[in-house]
Amino acid sequence: MVSKGDLAAVLASLLPAPGSGGLVGADALRCARALGVDGVAVSVTVGSGLNELLWSTPGVSTQLEDLQFTLGEGPGPEVAASGTAVSVPDLMREPVDRWPVLLPEGLALGIRAVFCLPLLAGSACLGTMTLQRARPGPLEEIPLADAWIVTHALTAALVQDAGQWGAFAAAEDGSDFYRAAVHQATGMISVQAGVSLAEALIRLRAHAFRHGRPLNEVAEDVVARRVHFRHDDGDGRAPLAGGGTEGP
Incomplete structure (x- = not known):
């Protein structure tokens, strides 16, 4: 388990620098380690069923995000549509008909557990944060609470940096x-x-x-x-x- 100081460093790295037009210093790998998972990916909604990958750990998390985007199914699309978190402690035990194509593809990537949280601004879901792990099992109470803190920080950074969020929201x-x-x-x-x-x-x-x-x-x-x-x-x-x- 990481210290609260480690989590504080991750949160500080998510703050946008004045006039930067983006999230500066955000280290996805450090964030994943702080939350006790193997990888993390954050996507923001840009309208018309599209989303944009904002940042992610390299490898499996990026592949999972691209796979969900290609298929239009998985925890990310579910959370983006509902604004409600999705927790799958073991992909091998998940009903096949939930994500018929994504489940075998996710297992082939070596993913056994996936947790997806919404980036909520009021009732609006601005995007998603997806955590994945090669080990099955639920996300424990403290890492889960920390993950929600990270989503709040990400949402605040997006909303506060009007230039960055405006670019996502208005892009054609x-x-x-x-x-x-x-x-x-x-x-x-x-x-x-x-x-x-x-x-x-x-x-x-x-x-x-x-x-x-x-x-x-x-x-x-x-x-x-x-x-x-x-x-x-x-x-x-x-x-x-x-x-x-x-x-x-």
């Missing part, structure tokens, strides 16, 4: 974001296929999953116009450039 193309291509591709597909942004993201995710490719990679193809989602041709499928087809 997300050109400076980790998932910049996904934000851009979603808008392009919406226009190409004549569908809403939410439907465009569903189609992009479906294509990435069907072809076993990372979502960012497929999005880059859309932005580069190597893949094109056209208006439905009458049978519920949208032709793609290069002779492929994409279902709704």
Whole structure:
């Protein structure tokens, strides 16, 4: 168990420097160690079913966050939609029908326990903090309480730094974001296929999953116009450039 001094250092590192436009000095690995988990990832909501990875420990946590974003299922999407924390002490004991695709993928990454907390500003969920661990078992009372403290600090930092949060909330193309291509591709597909942004993201995710490719990679193809989602041709499928087809 880490000392309260260690936790205080983590919290101090989450404070934005004046005029910085972002969270400065935030060390995700140090945060994970302070909370007694193997990894942590924080994503913020940017609208239309999209979220942006703000920071994370490298490796498994980043992979889990990308996997949830590609599939549109998992603790992160659940928490973002409900504003309620999700705790899964053992992925192997979780009903398969809860996250039918994510569960086996998460286990393949070596994850046995996952805990996801909302970043709440009043009743609004601004994002999520997901903790993962290779060892099964619940998050103990003190680390859980500390995790909630971290979420409050993260939320306060986002809200107080108006420039940073304003960029997330108002962004249209997300050109400076980790998932910049996904934000851009979603808008392009919406226009190409004549569908809403939410439907465009569903189609992009479906294509990435069907072809076993990372979502960012497929999005880059859309932005580069190597893949094109056209208006439905009458049978519920949208032709793609290069002779492929994409279902709704």
